[in-house]
Amino acid sequence: MNITGNTVFIPGATSGIGLALALRLQARGNTVIVGGRRTERLERIVAEHSGLDAVRIDTADGDSIQTAATQVLADHPDLNVVVAMAGIMQAEDWTGPDFLATAERTVTTNLHGPIRLVAAFVEHLRTRPGAVFVTVSSGLAHVPLRVTPTYNATKAAIHQLSEGIRLQLEPAGVQVIELVPPAVRTTLMPGQEDSPIAQPLDAFADEVMDLLEAQPDAHEILVEGVGFLRFARERGVYDATLARLNASDPHAARV
Structure with a gap:
């Protein structure tokens, strides 16, 4: 992925990682459209950050995805990058x-959200030079957190989905990049924004941008802090990592 000169749509960019990356991508000379469910947040972001565009989208609603895709492509026919950032993480018993x-x-x-986003945009992306679809998985795709079994499972599915669609889409001209966050200080779960274990948001976003620039052909974007989860099995320390992760403060470890 070239780090500049793109037109980028990021569903799930009204806060946290999505917004942090949107602002950094805009600063690098990209046209950026942020997407989210809450109109008031979108209006505030556009007012506060000149040059950003915004489109309402609920990635849990297939009709909303189609409506948003139609609007984005009408307003931004040069679109060549889609980042499937939107997601939720909730504890389950x-x-x-x-x-x-x-x-x-x-x-x-x-899971359904990113699949529907691919379906909505892939035909257009195949016509654009430098086309990229970015998925967002998690370190928990590789070592599960006890309190979020379905979240872990969906992120494992996103990892395998990324691997699979890359085999089809890259020969068709669409690069597939999987962003793999560790725990980051956001409001994804209660208490996570203050966790001493989680990576500060700005540090994470800066590291992601540096990696994108240094590794334009990357399949995965792996910040340093996610390696202990991503490669636990390969390094032969899966059981110890699983125990360590789930012995931590449950709010601090969530990704």
Whole structure:
């Protein structure tokens, strides 16, 4: 991925990692469109950051994705990068009766959402030079956190989805990059924004931008702090890493 000169749509960019990357990409000379469910947040972001565009999108709703795609492509026919950032992470207790709704909502947002985004944009992306689709998985795709089993599963699925669609899309001219965050200080889960274990948001976003610039042909973007999860099995330390992760403060370890 070239770090500049793109037109980038980021569903899930009204806060946290998505917004941090949107602002950095804009500063590097890209046209950036942020997407999110809450119109008031989108309006505030556009007002506060001159040059950003915004489109309402709910990635848990297939119709909303199609409507947003139509608007983005009409307004920005040069679009060549889509970053499937939107996701949710919620604790579940599978020993009780009330986990199913949370599990289903997590699958709809975290897995169906990116699949539907590919479906909505891939035909257009195949016509654009320098086309890129960015998926967002997690270190927890490789070592699970006890309190978020469905989140872990959806991110493992995103990892394999990224590997699979890359085999089809890259020969067709669309680069597929998987961004693999560690725990980052965002509001993804309660208490995570203050976690001493999680990586500060600005440090994470800066490292991601540096890696994108240094590795334009990368398949995965792996900041230093996610390696202990990403390569635990390959390094023969999976069981120890699993125990270490789940012995931590559950709010601090979440990714």
